[in-house]
Amino acid sequence: MKFNIALLAGDGIGPEVVNEAVKVSDAIAKKFNHEITWTPALTGACAIDAVGVPYPDETHEVCMAADAVLFGAIGHPKYDNDPSAPVRPEQGLLLMRKKLGLFANVRPTFTFPSLIDNSPLKRERIEGTDLVFLRELTGGIYFGEKGRKDGGETAFDNCVYTRAEVQRLAKKGFELAMTRSKKLCCVDKANVLETSRLWRETVQAMEKDYPEVTVSYEFVDAVAMRLVQWPNSYDVLITENLFGDILTDEASVISGSMGLMPSASVGEHTSLYEPIHGSYPQATGLNIANPLATVLSAAMMFEDAFGLKDEAEAIRAVVNKSLEQGIVTEDLAGKGAKAYSTSEVGDWLVANL
Amino acid sequence: MKFNIALLAGDGIGPEVVNEAVKVSDAIAKKFNHEITWTPALTGACAIDAVGVPYPDETHEVCMAADAVLFGAIGHPKYDNDPSAPVRPEQGLLLMRKKLGLFANVRPTFTFPSLIDNSPLKRERIEGTDLVFLRELTGGIYFGEKGRKDGGETAFDNCVYTRAEVQRLAKKGFELAMTRSKKLCCVDKANVLETSRLWRETVQAMEKDYPEVTVSYEFVDAVAMRLVQWPNSYDVLITENLFGDILTDEASVISGSMGLMPSASVGEHTSLYEPIHGSYPQATGLNIANPLATVLSAAMMFEDAFGLKDEAEAIRAVVNKSLEQGIVTEDLAGKGAKAYSTSEVGDWLVANL
Ligand SMILES: CC(C)[C@H](C(=O)O)[C@@H](O)C(=O)O
Ligand SMILES: CC(C)[C@H](C(=O)O)[C@@H](O)C(=O)O
Numbered sequence: 001m002k003f004n005i006a007l008l009a010g011d012g013i014g015p016e017v018v019n020e021a022v023k024v025s026d027a028i029a030k031k032f033n034h035e036i037t038w039t040p041a042l043t044g045a046c047a048i049d050a051v052g053v054p055y056p057d058e059t060h061e062v063c064m065a066a067d068a069v070l071f072g073a074i075g076h077p078k079y080d081n082d083p084s085a086p087v088r089p090e091q092g093l094l095l096m097r098k099k100l101g102l103f104a105n106v107r108p109t110f111t112f113p114s115l116i117d118n119s120p121l122k123r124e125r126i127e128g129t130d131l132v133f134l135r136e137l138t139g140g141i142y143f144g145e146k147g148r149k150d151g152g153e154t155a156f157d158n159c160v161y162t163r164a165e166v167q168r169l170a171k172k173g174f175e176l177a178m179t180r181s182k183k184l185c186c187v188d189k190a191n192v193l194e195t196s197r198l199w200r201e202t203v204q205a206m207e208k209d210y211p212e213v214t215v216s217y218e219f220v221d222a223v224a225m226r227l228v229q230w231p232n233s234y235d236v237l238i239t240e241n242l243f244g245d246i247l248t249d250e251a252s253v254i255s256g257s258m259g260l261m262p263s264a265s266v267g268e269h270t271s272l273y274e275p276i277h278g279s280y281p282q283a284t285g286l287n288i289a290n291p292l293a294t295v296l297s298a299a300m301m302f303e304d305a306f307g308l309k310d311e312a313e314a315i316r317a318v319v320n321k322s323l324e325q326g327i328v329t330e331d332l333a334g335k336g337a338k339a340y341s342t343s344e345v346g347d348w349l350v351a352n353l
Numbered sequence: 354m355k356f357n358i359a360l361l362a363g364d365g366i367g368p369e370v371v372n373e374a375v376k377v378s379d380a381i382a383k384k385f386n387h388e389i390t391w392t393p394a395l396t397g398a399c400a401i402d403a404v405g406v407p408y409p410d411e412t413h414e415v416c417m418a419a420d421a422v423l424f425g426a427i428g429h430p431k432y433d434n435d436p437s438a439p440v441r442p443e444q445g446l447l448l449m450r451k452k453l454g455l456f457a458n459v460r461p462t463f464t465f466p467s468l469i470d471n472s473p474l475k476r477e478r479i480e481g482t483d484l485v486f487l488r489e490l491t492g493g494i495y496f497g498e499k500g501r502k503d504g505g506e507t508a509f510d511n512c513v514y515t516r517a518e519v520q521r522l523a524k525k526g527f528e529l530a531m532t533r534s535k536k537l538c539c540v541d542k543a544n545v546l547e548t549s550r551l552w553r554e555t556v557q558a559m560e561k562d563y564p565e566v567t568v569s570y571e572f573v574d575a576v577a578m579r580l581v582q583w584p585n586s587y588d589v590l591i592t593e594n595l596f597g598d599i600l601t602d603e604a605s606v607i608s609g610s611m612g613l614m615p616s617a618s619v620g621e622h623t624s625l626y627e628p629i630h631g632s633y634p635q636a637t638g639l640n641i642a643n644p645l646a647t648v649l650s651a652a653m654m655f656e657d658a659f660g661l662k663d664e665a666e667a668i669r670a671v672v673n674k675s676l677e678q679g680i681v682t683e684d685l686a687g688k689g690a691k692a693y694s695t696s697e698v699g700d701w702l703v704a705n706l
Contacts, residue, residue, distance in 0.1 A: 121474055147547055160508070161509075224603040228603060247577070250578060
């Protein structure tokens, strides 16, 4: 098969980790007889520096023309202390999600047996944790009308959802649950919010189409607790944009392998794959960043965007092997153990595929 | 001194735990020569059953006339699976907060050395944790306009904040920080929300009035992570209503002493003290519920509402003693150890004050 992949490396360590994912993807392509064309494009702070906006039209065209997008990370400290700066990297992220129609953010949280003791949680609480959040990504309070009144003294943000938006996301949730343990949790705040009541009634109405799936409805505050108490009691969770932002980040800490977690954002036109970690500016250019989350994001891309399960499994297998053999960057290297560089880890993966 | 306290026992185990807090409060009053008059009033599901609404006008009058309110818990399973029922216990809670002007919810999270191993988090992560959330409680998306459009196909919830609302809450935060380690964290989502940008700029403008306080600004998703990773890196946190709902519940799990955590809701007219746990319907009437969170809420009342620090310390000391000596209900009794009943724990506290 032939693929055209848009390569949005972004800022900070983005280019370094993406580079290793490209090396591994190319090696897999060669092994399985595929051909990948990578088309780089600018996004984030580096795009602002180069052309004044964080998600340029040319980048959008590259993404629309691609079979999938591989994304690094965006963000630069010069924007950190001023969230009301007129142009900011995050705006590019939101514009990109909206324009590409990436309505579902898929965030798995799972444990690596060899890393389980890195977790702040006790081993017996997290063993077996393997859950996936589907976060709605193009609606809700992120994209509703917002602004000021009363000469700036009053601010507002409107949260809006349509039934169709909920159905679209929930359908993915039911389908995903069918391929896993057939357990779906709808996270909302239906005791307070009208949008949550729309979510709940919409999901309830869809239950009859998936008679095998057991659906639970839980309030977001209760889930924020239970995620830390008994993460392995969850399987597939669906939720709206803002709740998803908070809960997926909370969930990412659970497994102790935050630096390894991949994610996908899927939509109508294309899909995008990225590590959940940020641009880690302090490490930029030092060749020390952990590339494994990006490599595992590429594995998700092979499986979900291209339907190539064997290729994805091969990548996951070699990542597991690198963890077991301690071929890891400094964030994962045990006390006294050798820490490999970003590119050394990538080279090792390619050599051991 | 003479106090008039409104007693809102509520539903489920509410009456049982409140009863022990009354016993302990009366014993403390006697010891320190105060006189308490308790005025019971209905709220929650039991108020709906009795008079059709969850926060009757008579109850409101009792609260307004009181020096403080002691609250148990509300909620009944018959309302659990239908968050759009026309009359619900939670509506009473929201109406009460609004009508009493309880704009600041004070939620401490601290560890009890003897219970630290109950936490899902590792001991070394939580030792020394002693943080307080101030959650804004009468504004934001909870109380903004909400409804449906397009024949029910679109739902909306509006989040609104005024500068004055933010100032009022932040002032409490700065003042509290001054009595503690002078560290304040403002939790927002200023990279996305206009209300958050108002929060941030308002708090920033107040910094000059509290030059000794070090203020940090963190995004809600980052705090959801760091709370689990390094809870003891926080001290005083201020945040808006919905973020506070989620984060205070998340934080309550950290210390491993969730069943012991008290809270206060303070406002212009009066203040209200309640355990953070719910109405625990399965345990209703069994005399097994843990009364300590309510007893510790009464301690907060003595200290914060009446300015009686010695009385509060005496209550806390006897609670600590009961924990150390294992005079605890079944939720805290170790394997094979005797579990005391709700009223036995209360009797023991009174006898050992
Ligand atoms: C950077 C920010 C706008 C973004 C979000 O809130 O969606 C980030 O936190 C994320 O989760 O991808
Ligand atoms: C019951 C519910 C309306 C309430 C809230 O969301 O404020 C509760 O979760 C709380 O935190 O007191």
